[in-house]
Amino acid sequence: MKKINIITVILVSSLFGLVSCVDLDITPKSVLTGEDIYTENGIKAYVAGLYNHLPMEDFHYDTDNEGLQAGYFVNLNVYSYWNSTGEMVNRNNVGRKRHRPGYWSEGFKIIRQANTLINDLPNYPALADNSRAWIAEAKFIRAYVYFQLAKRYGGLPKIFEPQVLDSNDESSLWVARVSHADTYDFILADLDEAIADMSLTSETGRANKYVAAAFKSRVALHAATTARYGSMKFPDWEVDGVLLEGIPSEKANGYFKQAWDAAKLVEGHYQLHKDNSDKTANYAEVWEKAEGNKESIWIRKxxxxxxxxxxxxxxxxxxxxxxxxxxxxxxxxxxxxxxxxxxxxxxxxxxxxxxxxxxxxxxxxxxxxxxxxxxxxxxxxxxxxxxxxxxxxxxxxxxxxxxxxxxxxxxxxxxxxxxxxxxxxxxxxxxxxxxxxxxxxxxxxxxxxxxxxxxxxxxxxxxxxxxxxxxxxxxxxxxxxxxxxxxxxxxxxxxxxxxxxxxxxxxSWIEIRYAEVLLNRAEAAIELAQSGESTYVGTNLLQDAFTIINDLRDRAGATLLTDPTELSTAPGHTNWTKPGTHGIGSFVEAPTRGLQIVRVERYKELAFESKIYWDLIRWFTYDTQINQYRKxxxxxxxxxxxxxxxxxxxxxxxxxxxxxxxxxxSDRITYPVNDYYEGIPSNELKNNPLLQKNRNQ
Structure with missing residues (x-):
């Protein structure tokens, strides 16, 4: 299986020389419909440009710098939210760091470019042989950007058509936000369509069916845990009958099943790296040989x-x-x-x-x-x-x-x-x-x-x-x-x-690797089992999670679980400064011991990969785990x-x-409870009167 290297290609200036128009930075469609673009080579360059601008929290992401896109694509990464989760600290970054706020218009630029490709490609019969796969790829890209926005803001405007400015009616560009759940549903639907139409393998710089499935497991898990735990933290935020922050809890298991299904689809196409018998050296090869091992699913080269x-x-x-x-x-x-x-x-x-x-x-x-x-x-x-x-x-x-x-x-x-x-x-x-x-x-x-x-x-x-x-x-x-x-x-x-x-x-930066996909599947399995669904599609879910966790631990040289019953519903260990049962792994909060085991495994396996920060947000434990915390x-x-x-x-x-x-x-740091959702940027609220505010704006 080929790895997915996100390559940088110098595109013709029209691709991202966007013209700001109202709140969505609309580019006139005529800029993008030239014959130099709608050729096979033109489309490849166009899609490469979309990948190049995807908002990955990688080696160029700095939470203290606007950069080109609210912290993305900064030359020197000094300030990182890795320092705010208990993973690490550095002398420049001893306090709490949130993700850089304000990522909105740059995201909708990419969404517009994806929409243009999806909308226009059917009009070019000469490209018919590949247009279905290209459209699927554009939907994957659109879903990726929408997810980065959804985990910040909740419900979003659903814009699936390239907007055209009516000089006599700027309100034609105004779009209200749909619900938080509807937002995740259309992201997941995009990924389903991408999975259906993408190729099984792909050339360098392109996604494929299994990259989309791996990413879907991440998205669905975020939606599921938001549904399960969000309303336990504070009341859901509803405006004009639209639930903008929060997902009904009864939808949680449906999303957990989607996460499990998507992760299961990847099985057999990627695998944990186990080529070196020296377990320390083998684990280091996960990133030292990122472009050559079978664990890397999607990388930025x-x-x-x-x-x-x-x-x-x-x-x-x-x-x-x-x-x-x-x-x-x-x-x-x-x-x-x-x-x-x-x-x-x-x-x-x-x-x-x-x-x-x-x-x-x-x-x-x-x-x-x-x-x-x-x-x-x-x-x-x-x-x-x-x-x-x-x-x-x-x-x-x-x-x-x-x-x-x-x-x-x-x-x-x-x-x-x-x-x-x-x-x-x-x-x-x-x-x-x-x-x-x-x-x-x-x-x-x-x-x-x-x-x-x-x-x-x-x-x-x-x-x-x-x-x-x-x-x-x-x-x-x-x-x-x-x-x-x-x-x-x-x-x-x-x-x-x-x-x-x-x-x-x-x-290379590894955006998705198979270890994360396995952990997504194990977490979804435990959540389902502990909510009363012990089996799913003929699979014993606790046994499935037990096998996955032990596979990861065996590769890591860690102590293996002895029985699936260890993934129990007993209360999770609590931090020694708080009442409750104390013990191993108590730094990572969880409602049950079984969930604590898989969450600790995520902390160990995915540290320093820009994953733990968003885990704490979707688990809604950030404000209690990182509360008056001294490193x-x-x-x-x-x-x-x-x-x-x-x-x-x-x-x-x-x-x-x-x-x-x-x-x-050594100063204490605390994650404020009101930071789980970011406020809609004020200039976007001004330019689009239909955009509803978030809580505490």
Missing amino acids: YDYTMWAHSFDAMMAPPRMTTTYGDRYNPTLDWVELFDGLPINPATGHFSAFDDNGDYIVYDNCHQLWDGAEPRLRANLLLPGEMVKGGYKVDLRAGIFSQDIDPAVRKFKKFSRDDGADGGNYRSVTLEGQTNLFATNVILNSTADPRTQTDLYEVNGVRIYKNGLDGPKMSNNGGNNTLTGFFGRKHMNIAMTQPQTALFESTQ RGLYSFMFSKGATVDAAGIPDGKYIYDAKNTESG
């Missing part, structure tokens, strides 16, 4: 002849890039979701202590991670790993003075990890203890970790007090990881430091006694690990 991006320069550790860097710091809250780490089952939190309550001492910088879930290992740049042309990752928050023997002296926890305290190591002293930092039992540098000069000498060996790659603590300078972690997903770790510069990265990190301390130093000056020795809130970027 980057290369020097088309687009390049700056992900490596922006996200790599500062020591390993020529500019910027350090903006990719996964949180401990996310890391704790994975298997193979010392996690307290009563809280779901990291807890590396022995039976006496003393810190466990690890023999070297990588021992803690040796038994961690391979999927996690592939997602992080781990201490001691060689990356970026020979740089060894060096992470350490401080060292114990040389008179401290780890075999003799033991330590109880010396920081608070209660989700509430924002203090730093030097300012917080627990009851009955002395401050190990103020008394120089633990030493750390006040300098930028990359330029430390106050090295600590032990038996003639000079040791960096802090890791050269951080973490950034409150008392040291420079910029580095805030959490003690650097992310790896999407990164080209083979790119050398001199090569790691702005606009030099060409990794947490994991901080390592090395015993200088017995430590060794390699030829590059990087030390290694025995380590302990401490979990706490970050010291920089």
Whole structure:
């Protein structure tokens, strides 16, 4: 099965040199009906241009920048809503970031172009052999854009014909919004028609039947969960008898079935990547070999002849890039979701202590991670790993003075990890203890970790007090990881430091991969089973979800479920700061334990892919899960006694690990309940009096 590479093609200027007219930026139809367009090559270029302008939240999406299209197609992606979901944080983005508001007119430009193609192609008999497939493809594109709008605004104007301005009556362009449910219904109908008429395979840059089916599983799942959970959050928003925000709950199961059916249709045409027996390396190949594996369903391709991006320069550790860097710091809250780490089952939190309550001492910088879930290992740049042309990752928050023997002296926890305290190591002293930092039992540098000069000498060996790659603590300078972690997903770790510069990265963006489709199917199956429909089209739904989750976990090297009954209706674990049953996976809220298991799996599998943000919105848990939330990190301390130093000056020795809130970027963040829907842009309301406002406008 060919992968779908979204290519950049320079089109004739008429394709997107659009003329603004009232609220929908109408282009005169005569611009698009020339014989240079309605030829086979012209249509291919035209469709490629539509793909090129699709609003994907990829390497060029920045939530703090208007860009060309409300945050889309920005040169440098610094601000991301990955930082607002508990996935990660960076020094430029320590607060809450919403998606960039205002995406409307640019979306309707693309919809108009798709409508023009759908409307006009039947008028060109010479193109009849391919026109049906092209029309189906245009419907897929129209559905993609409408979905991006629907998940922001709810109900939308249904415009399926190219509008023509009547100079004597501008009201001819005014279109009211249809209901939220009707909007999803016409999007799904477009996708059904696309699936029916698209080819089974496609050339580079084109969608096909199974791409459309995969995308339909995403759309239908969003509609289904909106129907099930939206009205539980607040009353649906109805104007003039039209339900604009909210979908009747009785429609939920119908949408869940559509999601399951669409995902099932993809089965056998794509598959999880499992070509490498090394599970860590195999998982990394999902993005490192995105264009060559069988998991990628739809990708946006980057290369020097088309687009390049700056992900490596922006996200790599500062020591390993020529500019910027350090903006990719996964949180401990996310890391704790994975298997193979010392996690307290009563809280779901990291807890590396022995039976006496003393810190466990690890023999070297990588021992803690040796038994961690391979999927996690592939997602992080781990201490001691060689990356970026020979740089060894060096992470350490401080060292114990040389008179401290780890075999003799033991330590109880010396920081608070209660989700509430924002203090730093030097300012917080627990009851009955002395401050190990103020008394120089633990030493750390006040300098930028990359330029430390106050090295600590032990038996003639000079040791960096802090890791050269951080973490950034409150008392040291420079910029580095805030959490003690650097992310790896999407990164080209083979790119050398001199090569790691702005606009030099060409990794492809994976918009849809088969793992997401499987998770869509598993979630729909659990939702249906827990609402009383245990079987569907002859399939035991809990067994189906159980098999899917274990398939994903097996590929990831995670612990397998033992029985479908684990996907139960028992209440989900709650965050340790809230009443209820606490435990593994409690950071991710869910009404039942079965749904929590699949939601945690999504957090682990789809992190840093612009999916989790929209999951929290469609689950309607964003405002309660991310409520007065402080990001947490994991901080390592090395015993200088017995430590060794390699030829590059990087030390290694025995380590302990401490979990706490970050010291920089530790402000609380909360997702406002009124942000689940975006207000209709004010200029659109002004230009189209029939557009109804959303709640709280």
